[in-house]
Amino acid sequence: xxxxxxxxxxxxxxxxxxxxxxxxxxxxxxxxxxxxxxxxxxxxxxxxxxxxxxxxxxxxxxxxxxxxxxxxxxxxxxxxxxxxxxxxxxxxxxxxxxxxxxxxxxxxxxxxxxxxxxxxxxxxxxxxxxxxxxxxxxxxxxxxxxxxxxxxxxxxxxxxxxxxxxxxxxxxxxxxxxxxxxxxxxxxxxxxxxxxxxxxxxxxxxxxxxxxxxxxxxxxxxxxxxxxxxxxxxxxxxxxxxxxxxxxxxxxxxxxxxxxxxxxxxxxxxxxxxxxxxxxxxxxxxxxxxxxxxxxxxxxxxxxxxxxxxxxxxxxxxxxxxxxxxxxxxxxxxxxxxxxxxxxxxxxxxxxxxxxxxxxxxxxxxxxxxxxxxxx
Amino acid sequence: xxxxxxxxxxxxxxxxxxxxxxxxxxxxxxxxxxxxxxxxxxxxxxxxxxxxxxxxxxxxxxxxxxxxxxxxxxxxxxxxxxxxxxxxxxxxxxxxxxxxxxxxxxxxxxxxxxxxxxxxxxxxxxxxxxxxxxxxxxxxxxxxxxxxxxxxxxxxxxxxxxxxxxxxxxxxxxxxxxxxxxxxxxxxx
Numbered sequence: 001x002x003x004x005x006x007x008x009x010x011x012x013x014x015x016x017x018x019x020x021x022x023x024x025x026x027x028x029x030x031x032x033x034x035x036x037x038x039x040x041x042x043x044x045x046x047x048x049x050x051x052x053x054x055x056x057x058x059x060x061x062x063x064x065x066x067x068x069x070x071x072x073x074x075x076x077x078x079x080x081x082x083x084x085x086x087x088x089x090x091x092x093x094x095x096x097x098x099x100x101x102x103x104x105x106x107x108x109x110x111x112x113x114x115x116x117x118x119x120x121x122x123x124x125x126x127x128x129x130x131x132x133x134x135x136x137x138x139x140x141x142x143x144x145x146x147x148x149x150x151x152x153x154x155x156x157x158x159x160x161x162x163x164x165x166x167x168x169x170x171x172x173x174x175x176x177x178x179x180x181x182x183x184x185x186x187x188x189x190x191x192x193x194x195x196x197x198x199x200x201x202x203x204x205x206x207x208x209x210x211x212x213x214x215x216x217x218x219x220x221x222x223x224x225x226x227x228x229x230x231x232x233x234x235x236x237x238x239x240x241x242x243x244x245x246x247x248x249x250x251x252x253x254x255x256x257x258x259x260x261x262x263x264x265x266x267x268x269x270x271x272x273x274x275x276x277x278x279x280x281x282x283x284x285x286x287x288x289x290x291x292x293x294x295x296x297x298x299x300x301x302x303x304x305x306x307x308x309x310x311x312x313x314x315x316x317x318x319x320x321x322x323x324x325x326x327x328x329x330x331x332x333x334x335x336x337x338x339x340x341x342x343x344x345x346x347x348x349x350x351x352x353x354x355x356x357x358x359x360x361x362x363x364x365x366x367x368x369x370x371x372x373x374x375x376x
Numbered sequence: 377x378x379x380x381x382x383x384x385x386x387x388x389x390x391x392x393x394x395x396x397x398x399x400x401x402x403x404x405x406x407x408x409x410x411x412x413x414x415x416x417x418x419x420x421x422x423x424x425x426x427x428x429x430x431x432x433x434x435x436x437x438x439x440x441x442x443x444x445x446x447x448x449x450x451x452x453x454x455x456x457x458x459x460x461x462x463x464x465x466x467x468x469x470x471x472x473x474x475x476x477x478x479x480x481x482x483x484x485x486x487x488x489x490x491x492x493x494x495x496x497x498x499x500x501x502x503x504x505x506x507x508x509x510x511x512x513x514x515x516x517x518x519x520x521x522x523x524x525x526x527x528x529x530x531x532x533x534x535x536x537x538x539x540x541x542x543x544x545x546x547x548x549x550x551x552x553x554x555x556x557x558x559x560x561x562x563x564x565x
Binding site: 049050053055057058062093094221222223224235237242243307308309310311312319321323325333334336338342343345346375376 | 502503540
């Protein structure tokens, strides 16, 4: 009917601008994109970030090294342990602190559990983006809740943990920690298969995600993408494997990669990565032995000699880097946080152009951004 | 070594330090980087994790291009791009590069003197530099010549006269207060 009308009156189509966000449930935080659309097809997209900018880097320059830990939590709030890890490792690198084995194994367990909880958040939110409204979200959140409960038992907080310290950990884990981790792993394993069964073979889900938002390996590297979003394009880049930190060199796990680099691959990579995380945690539990959690002679006020280090770790969303420049004293001279999501988000334009508006939402969802980390 | 110095044998200590530095450099990929950067006046420093190479600002983008295109070094991935305000000594722009194939890192630095805070854009080498340069530009007041999209990234569009990450940028009252509280705690220590 419309085409007939168009033909009859020779209507001209005109591109229109569509504003999406910053307050929009499917933009995963305060993020705005201005789409230029031709009918349903996106011709151009201009992303706007910065709504959550709190000047974390500047603030860290005014705080001592221990106070900075809390700011890291508030940047990457869905994987706060991983964010803290980069920061404390940067301080340890410049200060020359040795971390006891037990602290390293516990850090690894908590970081991998955080990867699980963060990816559960992703599968839930992504399911909602795609249209599996409700079920995926509640299933995922049930599992995420289990992990959060464990974090709360260990650190006293559900989100902003501030549990890692330069040199080790703030305090010893709870007595029943190992047993609780086993319980959480059992439920998570079930949760992962639930999500797999619910989404991976669902015909509607496949129709929405296959061959949508493709980015090639070369382009993904060129844009500086990292984490599962990069590996989905078939690049086996994983800092845990390439430049092992903590005890990652001593455990067995596979780097999961995709083939085509579409939305489905980015989902699939995260799901399979969760299984690898479970594998890593199981090995960590076997190796965990009693021992100190801080070096013997820790000063009460940490003073760091002049020096600099760019320390990067594999956070759930990719490379979370901390570039620490010290000129002596008890606070950083300059602290730069390298955000994985910021670099991943740059590539959004290439992925979205030429797709439908509805797909723009799931492509954005598949990069799994945390705006707190983008804006810092 | 400190004992040597106390005995007034300063010359030896300096020689030792130089030898140590040479040995530390030999453990890095400096030899390859030096070969690739032939013709560019680069000065190396071993660095705690990665090799640090300082390149004059006029040649830095050419150097980055060479490092990316060199078959052996193959720095195809820009990890990070930022700047450090050294106050009287100008602003240093820092590039962290990585090779996804060879899995090695290098840090490139270029010093911009206070009178001329501008450097060519690295977006011609990696697209990844785009947003990172926008952020560095608005936070430090560094100009990246030839940047394809020189708008503000995180800060409001009209905030063009002040650069928050410079050392002379004042803190808000509440933040300054927290800083003071810190200084107080240090003295108690």
